[in-house]
Amino acid sequence: ETPSADDAPQLRHDIRTVGVVGTGTMASGIVQVFAQAGYDVVYVGRGEDKVAGVRTFIEKSLDKAIARGKSDEATKAAVLGRLTGATERSALAEVDIVVEAIAEDLDIKQELFADLDRICKPGAILATTTSSLPITSCAEVTSRPEAVIGMHFFNPAPVMKLVEVVTTVQTGADVDETVRALCAKTGKVAVSCGDRAGFIVNALLFPYLNDAVKLSESGLELGVIDTAIKEQAAYPMGPFELLDVVGNDVSLAIQEELLREFRQPGFTPAHTLKQVVAEGKLGRKTGQGFHDYR
Numbered sequence: 001e002t003p004s005a006d007d008a009p010q011l012r013h014d015i016r017t018v019g020v021v022g023t024g025t026m027a028s029g030i031v032q033v034f035a036q037a038g039y040d041v042v043y044v045g046r047g048e049d050k051v052a053g054v055r056t057f058i059e060k061s062l063d064k065a066i067a068r069g070k071s072d073e074a075t076k077a078a079v080l081g082r083l084t085g086a087t088e089r090s091a092l093a094e095v096d097i098v099v100e101a102i103a104e105d106l107d108i109k110q111e112l113f114a115d116l117d118r119i120c121k122p123g124a125i126l127a128t129t130t131s132s133l134p135i136t137s138c139a140e141v142t143s144r145p146e147a148v149i150g151m152h153f154f155n156p157a158p159v160m161k162l163v164e165v166v167t168t169v170q171t172g173a174d175v176d177e178t179v180r181a182l183c184a185k186t187g188k189v190a191v192s193c194g195d196r197a198g199f200i201v202n203a204l205l206f207p208y209l210n211d212a213v214k215l216s217e218s219g220l221e222l223g224v225i226d227t228a229i230k231e232q233a234a235y236p237m238g239p240f241e242l243l244d245v246v247g248n249d250v251s252l253a254i255q256e257e258l259l260r261e262f263r264q265p266g267f268t269p270a271h272t273l274k275q276v277v278a279e280g281k282l283g284r285k286t287g288q289g290f291h292d293y294r
């Protein structure tokens, strides 16, 4: 059944100011998404240079849009005017929702969630954009598991419309609805899913990407596989191009999580995927991955 406008999710919590933790590709893109949608955004990084990098990322992105005739200087000034960078998490005390996009490491995330729980005002929603760790594990270190939720954005966040909204058994229905309404307000399409490895998209996407690596190990050239998929499946990128965008370290972490959950040998990470990660060929972000960008 197609939902009617009456079924559209509503903002059950007042959301005016959004906090973002992290300064990497996903964090920068997420800051941009909210600022472009008119929200004031407070983002926190581990140093002045990293914090400044987020602003530069957004400036460049807006400059490109202006050059393509898709934006203008006034819009750019307005978006940049909504940004507040900080190096201390205490800057998040008054935000209505925090979206974290820091390292994909459970100890690091749990330390952050325990800290956000202390810092953020009562009622503030704590969201994670993790793609490989259980949301439940982030919730269990807080005193407000009902306010903890997954908001899984895709890379590049300003472009990709989908957000997987991931609820745990403890997430409040009001929090789930508010986050889905917030996605709509930022021009995103929300799909709801439960807290299981890979959620929906990665559970289907990564076995394919991993199989592409295994296929290349049988002697097929990477470029040939990329071309075949783009031609036949009409995907915007071939598997190796996409792995290099996502990051091979992130991809390996996701694949290992899928293996842990589904326990079938087919999910075993491809040897070459482990090898490129060990060699530091992490993808576009390091200038080299399956393909060379230098």
Ligand code: 3HC
Pocket: 061, 064, 065, 068, 070, 130, 131, 153, 154, 155, 156, 158, 159, 160, 202, 236, 237, 242, 246, 250
């Ligand atoms: N930031 C902002 N805008 C961007 C951008 C970025 N990083 N990259 C591209 N764009 C914009 C361009 O400005 C352009 O906008 P316009 O249409 O308004 O002019 C539009 O996106 C298209 O860009 P281009 O014409 O330069 O290039 P392409 O047509 O090749 O599109 C792409 C680029 C959108 C990245 C496309 O290649 C694509 O869709 N790739 C697949 C991406 C994908 O599947 N991501 C999901 C990965 S899985 C994941 O993230 C899950 C995680 O858990 C691992």
